[in-house]
Amino acid sequence: MKDTVFVVGHRNPDTDSICSAISYSYLKNKIGEYEYIPMRAGEISPETKFVIDTFGFNKPELLVDLRSQVKDVTYRTDMNIHEDTSIKNTWDILKDKKSSSLAVVNEEGKLVGVISVGDLAKSFLKVSDKELLGKAKTPVKNILSLIDGRLVLGDELAIISNGRVYVGYNSQSDISEDDIVILANDEEAQIEVLKKGIKCLVVCLGQDVSEEVVNLAKEKGAILITTVKDSFTVASLVGQSAPVSYFMRRDDIVSFSEEEFVSNVKPVVAEGQYRSYPVLKENGEVIGMLSRGNLLDVKKKKVIMVDHNERRQGVTGMGEAQVLEILDHHKIGNINTVYPIMFRNRTVGCSCTIIYTLYKENKVEIPKNIAGLMCSAILSDTLLFKSPTTTIVDKHAVEELAKIAGIDYEAHAMAMFKAGSDFGSKTVEEIFNLDFKKFQGGDIKYGVAQVSSVSRDELNEMKPNLREYMAELQEEDDDLDMLFLMLTDILNETTDLLCVGSGAEALARTAFKVDSDKELMLEKTVSRKKQIIPGLSSCM
Numbered sequence: 001m002k003d004t005v006f007v008v009g010h011r012n013p014d015t016d017s018i019c020s021a022i023s024y025s026y027l028k029n030k031i032g033e034y035e036y037i038p039m040r041a042g043e044i045s046p047e048t049k050f051v052i053d054t055f056g057f058n059k060p061e062l063l064v065d066l067r068s069q070v071k072d073v074t075y076r077t078d079m080n081i082h083e084d085t086s087i088k089n090t091w092d093i094l095k096d097k098k099s100s101s102l103a104v105v106n107e108e109g110k111l112v113g114v115i116s117v118g119d120l121a122k123s124f125l126k127v128s129d130k131e132l133l134g135k136a137k138t139p140v141k142n143i144l145s146l147i148d149g150r151l152v153l154g155d156e157l158a159i160i161s162n163g164r165v166y167v168g169y170n171s172q173s174d175i176s177e178d179d180i181v182i183l184a185n186d187e188e189a190q191i192e193v194l195k196k197g198i199k200c201l202v203v204c205l206g207q208d209v210s211e212e213v214v215n216l217a218k219e220k221g222a223i224l225i226t227t228v229k230d231s232f233t234v235a236s237l238v239g240q241s242a243p244v245s246y247f248m249r250r251d252d253i254v255s256f257s258e259e260e261f262v263s264n265v266k267p268v269v270a271e272g273q274y275r276s277y278p279v280l281k282e283n284g285e286v287i288g289m290l291s292r293g294n295l296l297d298v299k300k301k302k303v304i305m306v307d308h309n310e311r312r313q314g315v316t317g318m319g320e321a322q323v324l325e326i327l328d329h330h331k332i333g334n335i336n337t338v339y340p341i342m343f344r345n346r347t348v349g350c351s352c353t354i355i356y357t358l359y360k361e362n363k364v365e366i367p368k369n370i371a372g373l374m375c376s377a378i379l380s381d382t383l384l385f386k387s388p389t390t391t392i393v394d395k396h397a398v399e400e401l402a403k404i405a406g407i408d409y410e411a412h413a414m415a416m417f418k419a420g421s422d423f424g425s426k427t428v429e430e431i432f433n434l435d436f437k438k439f440q441g442g443d444i445k446y447g448v449a450q451v452s453s454v455s456r457d458e459l460n461e462m463k464p465n466l467r468e469y470m471a472e473l474q475e476e477d478d479d480l481d482m483l484f485l486m487l488t489d490i491l492n493e494t495t496d497l498l499c500v501g502s503g504a505e506a507l508a509r510t511a512f513k514v515d516s517d518k519e520l521m522l523e524k525t526v527s528r529k530k531q532i533i534p535g536l537s538s539c540m
Contacts (some may be wrong), residue, residue, distance in 0.1 A: 007036055007037065009065050010022055011313060012379070013048070018059070018377075020355055027359055041062075041064075044059050046422050065315065068298045069258065086243060091120055111280060112248075113244075130166060133180060134163050137243065139158070140155065140225075142242070143241045147227045155213065184207065185205065187213060197222075201222055262295065275292060276290065301317075307330075309330065313438060325341055352378050371404035374397055375409060423458070436449035439533065442540045448483075470498060472499050473498050475519060480501070482500070483499070485498040
């Protein structure tokens with residue numbers, strides 16, 4: 001099977017982030033060596049929903065954490081035995097697998113215990129116990145298997161639930177009901193023990209039992225077994241037919257779900273007294289055993305970052321993942337990698353513009369629905385070319401992609417912006433987080449959100465509630481010294497900038513040269529990337 005690579009944008013994804021993930025996954029599945037899966041790092045906006053619905057896509061699956069999990073570890077998956085397995089067969093399995101322990105499961109494959117070499121060593125000290133088979137609730141099938149027995153009478157699924165084991169018989173033998181007796185070719189002795197009501201008779205050396213013995217066993221309801229092995233061998237093996245369930249550890253068993261994070265598992269394994277631990281599915285089914293050594297071979301999740309290059313904007317656990325590529329059009333942040341990677345960063349208005357050029361470079365035909373996605377993303381990020389981030393490359397891409405998709409891009413952009421301005425069903429928190437990113441300038445940690453609409457009245461109506469939410473968020477989040485919110489009027493190309501946090505408003509007024517007696521209404525300002533972030537960063 002091919003390895004999986006997640007293609008994902010930033011948290012609180014915008015239209016470019018989602019469309020880039022889908023469009024680039026399609027291209028990479030045409031030219032790449034892995035299986036590429038588009039993902040999202042948060043809920044999609046109304047605008048993005050309109051776009052993917054228009055072009056017939058489902059929203060990508062949610063990716064919330066890239067930390068390595070137990071399922072990313074190479075552990076052994078053939079380490080289970082059934083609870084009825086004999087201790088003899090269990091020992092053979094342990095030797096064959098060169099393992100120190102095994103998971104013990106029931107009929108449904110659910111964990112019931114763990115057996116180790118140490119537990120088995122103790123079990124062999126008990127095999128001479130005459131009452132062991134009854135105490136251990138031994139299945140008849142275990143006895144048959146170990147002594148190569150033939151079942152003449154009885155049910156192989158029957159359980160020996162009590163009684164003692166005797167080898168041979170004489171008049172002084174203390175044999176009673178429910179006992180198991182091992183005899184050779186002494187018909188008289190066979191009849192005598194059956195008359196006492198024993199539970200099971202084992203006849204050795206391949207002796208065919210007489211019709212009288214068979215009839216008497218049937219009358220008494222006894223189990224009758226024959227074997228070619230001698231009495232001494234049978235006696236030594238019968239004790240080892242006890243099921244492993246009698247000797248396994250049942251209590252205080254440490255196990256791990258395949259979904260657990262390796263970072264949480266390592267301390268438990270390091271401090272634990274055992275070498276191996278069961279790995280379970282969500283339903284409790286055992287799928288393998290994890291050893292300490294396995295944790296040295298952790299398979300990192302593979303990821304391609306689109307529309308961002310800063311870890312703090314990405315999926316949780318990005319630092320533990322193997323980043324293969326980055327496609328972005330923002331400033332370069334604090335990303336670092338272990339190996340060289342393909343990093344494509346261009347001063348264009350949209351990540352999908354970069355992806356469009358990659359389709360061209362690799363001579364891959366752009367499908368109609370993919371063209372629609374990429375065209376929509378460029379129109380969204382450039383605000384129909386109103387943003388100062390717009391380049392001639394973006395405009396050319398939109399014109400060609402619109403032709404492939406069969407759309408009037410101006411009409412489509414207005415419909416898209418209108419859908420994005422439908423905030424009626426959203427809470428204040430959801431509206432603020434539709435397009436929110438965190439940054440750092442010097443020692444200041446700050447966040448900038450943007451809410452865009454084709455109606456300034458709609459933005460003004462939301463403004464008081466959004467300001468109140470910002471104040472609560474900045475106070476609760478220790479990772480935010482300042483918060484800024486761009487209330488952007490797309491049609492008039494203006495942004496009303498809200499500021500929260502100590503020194504935030506003074507910083508913004510300095511950055512954008514706005515007097516203290518005026519509102520922070522920024523004319524010809526629609527781009528967070530090219531207008532707001534550079535101004536704030538420089539001032540910081």
